[in-house]
Amino acid sequence: MGAIKAGVMKMEDEKMMVDLMRSGHMACPGCGVVIAMRLVLRALGRKTVAVLIPSCSSIIAATYPNSSLKVPAFHGTFESAAPTAAGISYVLKLQGKDDISVVAFAGDGGTFDIGLQALSGTVDRNEHYIYVCLDNEAYMNTGIQASSATPECAWTITTPLGRSARKKNIVEIMAAHRIPYAATASIGYPQDLMEKVQKAKDIRGTKFIHVLTPCPTGWRMAENLTIKSAMLSVETRLFPLYEVSNGRKYAITYEPQGLPINEYLQIQGRYRHLQEEQIAHIQAQIDEEWENLKKRLQIHNDDLIARES
Amino acid sequence: MRELLSGNYAIAEAVRLAKAQLIPAYPITPQTPIYERLSEMEAQGILPGIMVRVESEHSAMAMCISASLTGARVFTATSSQGLALMHEMLHNASGNRVPIVMGCVNRVLAVPWSFGSDQTDTLAQRDTGWMQFYCEDNQEAFDTVIQAYKISEAVMLPSMVIIDAFFNSHFIEPMEVPEQAMIDRFLPQADLPQRFDIENPAFVSNVVTAGAQFVPFRKTGFEDMEKAKVVIKEVDKEFKEHFGRGYGMVESLHTEEAQLVFITSGSMTSTARVAVDSLRNKGLRVGLLKIKTFRPFPSEEVRSALQGVGKVAVIDRNISLGKEGIFCQEVKSALYNSKVQPPIYGYIAGLDGLDVTPEILEGIAMEVMNKEKPDEVPVWVQ
């Protein structure tokens, strides 16, 4: 269980990395999605083809005739990030260009909702590319409508009293498919994120990375708090940083402090209406999920021990 | 080489010989034998391409599009519900200007649920920017797949090769299957643009702002679809030179100075030939206009074939609620601004695979000859 050396983040290969995004894009000031895209592309390098679908990320990648990406990219349909990326991946292999990585960027809507069927299909076929879900917890590009990634109690324009259903656990859905590699990552921990992307790049098959990308506009939050809220999401254990290989082998890649969830909730306007009981309820859910995660980790460790003895 | 093949198997064989590189597909009756045969070929090691057993037709088409943009020759096949599910992606494919060839087996669209032949599924996609070729028999289906790749790759627009459920798809015919080398001479390896170039990266097909940027792309597509008319005829001519068989965008049989011309498409055309012979033996100057290419619509050829014709009966194995049979609509609109103005009688026959016999067609001919004017709405054949 490797913990990040607190406060000093340096990647050994950092000197080799270049930025594959350009300034001048139309992201809102303080946008979390673009930070994630930038970090993912840094980690992948210039030999990358990106798939984008209707979402904030595609507008950030820019409209004709501009592009904010320095890698080739393609704009597919909303629910088709997965098969679109897979199609490119298959043909690149046929052409002998297997050293080119394919990455699909999809929002939470395109992953948890309309794209879930295709995502399940692609993982079943273990198609070779990296699927990055940029999760800002609602349909933000179309103006803050709830998705199944919107957390319970969160305000959106279509759930003005707070959403009544819980957020889907997409990584566990991936794990249930026995995907070769699935992981959570946060823009507050760029080294961890980039390491996971690089690790994914070297694995054959479908890899899924779930990045929580705070959205000042949709979360009703000051635009300078994007990274702090990302850090808090991790440190409160709301969004633990972990990875699972082949649906079985769990590893927590960063040990969170376990700060109280209210520190995270109170900086976001979309939670302003919460009552004490609701906050306690959310805290209880987090505690339970954290225990569940540790149990899954334990199962894996027990497996290892059993195999060794 | 002479072989006995069903329409589905004929298509599969053509796809193999055309060396399609990536074949994403999903099963649906009555297309399944295409999919199964291709899988069998892959397992036998004789298929040059890769099958991808996707989880829905929508994903199949999405995968075809991105694979084609990457530079591969691709194929898929579907029918009815599957084709309808793909609808969004059909627009997407023609907008992306990718030369996908898709086999479509006409089957009725639910509801009511059934499995018989009905052209409404493909015709409902006529506005999606795909070329559409309706095949009469299995030989033609095979030949059209080969031609379709050449046509599509020249004009960079996708095309559907369409056969009837069961009448074509499952009925076995003797047919000629050329050797690989002959096919290769006619249809060389695909030389498609590889849109994802690391050295000269572009964001492909991203959002365009405002009408001014959108219109030129759509207009170019329109113009290239017009060019396709010339290309289709050229390719067909060249195919005839190579293989001895040609089809044209339409085929007119005995239409000069005919009193009545049947207009049919698909497998019904074979039946119509028998009815035409029979009627002619009975003294009626009956002709037949087979429409093979539906998109781009061969307006000029239709006008030319119907010049001087007395009456026209269009037999549609399809229906557009609120109007009439779709071939009938298209024929009327092709003639409207011209001097060729025979009365056109619309008939709806054969939906869901109801058998259209030569006797039924002869009956239609008698009825048309005896009716002074066509009705406002089509006549439904019982």
Next chain:
Amino acid sequence: MIRKENLKLVDFDTIIPLSRVSTEVFKTGQWSPRKPLYREKLSPCREACPVGNDIPGVLSCVTKGDFDGALALILQENPLPGVCGRVCYHPCQVNCNRLHFDKAVEVRGLERSIADYGYATPRMWNNPKDNKADIAVIGSGPAGLSAAYFLTLLGHKVTMFESRPEPGGVLRYGIPEYRLPKEVLKKEINRIFALGIHLNVGEYVDRKRLNDITNQYDYVFFGTGAWLPQRIEIGLENRETIRYGLDFLSDEKKKAVCKGKKNVVVIGGGDVAVDVARTARRLCDPDTRITMVAPENEGEFPAIPEGLLEAAEEGIHMIGGYRPAQFIGKEYLEKIKFVGTKVERDQTTGRYKLLPVDGKDLFVDADLVIIAIGQLPVTDSFLEEIVDKDSSKVFVDEFGATPMAGFYAGGDLVRQRPAVVDAILSGKRAALSIHLKANGYEPKEIMPALRLGRGPSLSISAYLEDSQIDLTKVVEFAELNTLLYRKVEPYYGIKSIAEVRKTDFREVNAGLEKHAAIEEAGRCFSCGSCIGCDLCFLLCPDISIMKEGDKTYSVNKDYCKGCSICATTCPRYVIEMEDGQ
């Protein structure tokens, strides 16, 4: 047409949108006038440090295992890190921002580790265009050593005069070996003299000698310290059994003094008193009772807390709230009468007075009393104009100059906290003062700008290197982003156990092991000083922060949308947002 296989009917490049034009045509910097400003600021530890050590910079080197680099950096402001790292009262730790998070960083222990593990030669700053002066430094204690060191680095020629046989002053003759081993002191002093300073030992500078020196040299610095003990004369006056602190500590025969004594009382609660008590503990029999009695309350003795703790561990008793009223004995001391007292400290002058507390008399058996209540300087050699009759201290202004032109002073000789690090500061201050004067500048025009925050010290490197750090803005805890840090226990140096150590003079504190030092240095937040963590650079959504070097960043104002993520995320408050044009 199609017969020509390669004829293309359509233009591949225009049939679908292919976007290649860079978005850099959109100057999104116009969206907001707010832009980040990188400006390093003062950390509270540095503000509090009398010698103005660049603590964040130094610890940053240690985190990389670069003890040599750390030492080189320390030597720019402090010539005696091995000494301070053992004896300083560490005001840095008292002001450390990490105190508000978990516990202060062990800065003193780290300074010691750096001196122990690092190797570096002090960097000469001399500018060939500067004037070279001849300077006499009288007294080779920490003040004199500091003055000599900095003057030499600035390019001047220094000659030192020391009355005792060896240099070091209170470092050698006052601080016991279990706190400051002689080998360590030797290494520290050698590093200074290796710069080329001439030393005359065994030479007491009287009035006449001073006259010669005055004529011979351009400037004179006095660092002769305060060696005259403050006396208590209350009854019995037996020199054998009534001793004084520094005299006792510097007495070669102190073991004989302790021989046979059973009840040793030490008057005083300061560092000298503690050293006296602990020295006596080592020299006396194991069953001898050693007691410190001070006017302050127990728990409020002014000595460094670590010293008091170690003394208590070694079995030294402490009684607070009393002052001696009478030494009782026939020929030799037998007991002491104490009366209750209360300390009242004047906050502004730092002077204190003792107020009586009635009804609290205490008699303590004593066969040896050592009085350590303070020392006064010997000022016979000096001209009257520069000596304050009341305190016996030499007058100096805020730049270390005495009222007489050309004469400077520092250390315990002047009015300041009687501590090693404050002495070092005074020597540095006077050295810079002399250097400026020698080159035709007025210290008052330059030196105030070098002051570190509201603190006592000045930064010589700020003057020499014209660094970008804002010396006036001190970073507060609330301005830091500590989310990436977690609460951990500090790494403490290894200390030998009391039972064993109280019998000899081997160093009590073995210091931190290298890896522990590196870990402990990692606890430093580096308040106000960039460590090149790259968070601002990596996390800018608009790729508007450029990396120019290891710790240098610049802002691309054409694209920065003013979101302020960089400023808010920076763990150490290096970036502030400002409204531009």
